[in-house]
Amino acid sequence: MEKSITKKQVRIYGAGGHSQVIIEVLEANGFDIIETFDDKPKTAHYASKNVVIGARKDVKNFPHDGAPVIIAVGVNSERAEIAGFLKCNYEKAIHHSAIISDASSVGEGTVIFAGAIIQPNTTIGKHVIINTGASVDHDNKIGDFAHISPKVALCGHVEVGEGSHIGVGAVVIPKVKIGKWCIIGAGTIVLKDIPDYSVVVGNPGKIIKNIKPN
Template identity: 80%
Template structure:
């Protein structure tokens, strides 16, 4: 049986477990996933089928033009690297149960999973993950390639820098600024600003490590 012609088409780059969640969101939204790519097809999720080799080994031969792409890779730095070398149009994936204010903005390539909430006047960057049940309150600014993990709660006027990862169940109080490429540990309570490249854990959150910029 042929697929209905009214389905939108999209490609997925990445074939791990994270990609399975994105694929289901897309299919529930009446998208047809036309191709799946991965840089290591031999190590893909067992439910991923017909995976083609990604662009790393042969960038010139990769089909950059065509259906839009979602980079379905959970590691922020890898998602950013892939976005740098792909020359594709990008699509978004938003679960039907997510609650998103009409006054908020969501960048290209971003995914919003089941039960997530994005309140008014928030800006979500490109290739961001707003994971299952995450809460992003009003007037937040979430940088490109960030990941807000399941059940994390960001209060109003919070800023999260490029590439930062807010862990499962973390809580960020109002008006806190988290720098770029930070890691906020699972369950951490963030009570004050976090410098770039920092790892913060605990209640209250304490910096335990500062990475050197690449």
């Protein structure tokens, strides 16, 4: 008689479109998604099932203990806020086609999607999104809550600060440091260091405004 295989259990916080990609990765990796939470369950993605109210309105009575969680929210600031009030253990979601060097590290709650490449000696923080087909070269440092969008190319020794969003197809040359909570527009070519809270667009990338921190 064959033994039944016990699936690893995980919970999802967030029920928008971004969560659907994470769910597909988790299910392909043999996880059983046992609960889905959202702060606005009535506006959940049509493919989401059995969504229940999240912790925002009643943190005390939220089931913090139990299976680990992935915060499946695409907006960096919201992901950081949710991580601030949840008291849960966290899981990672890494697509089987992603290539990650054994000499690199990936923080808790981080998701890495199909075709992404992480080269040696790179450190990826907590609750980071490394999106489809992104290339993160050697000796990079990616801060917590950052989002590296599809087809981004980060060359060697690049630093991306906490909460920064690198837009689709952007390129960052070697040894450039991008500050925290920056927005780098789609297709931007970043040739020099970028200070905190900057919005950068163009080729070459230019700062067009600063974002006031909350």
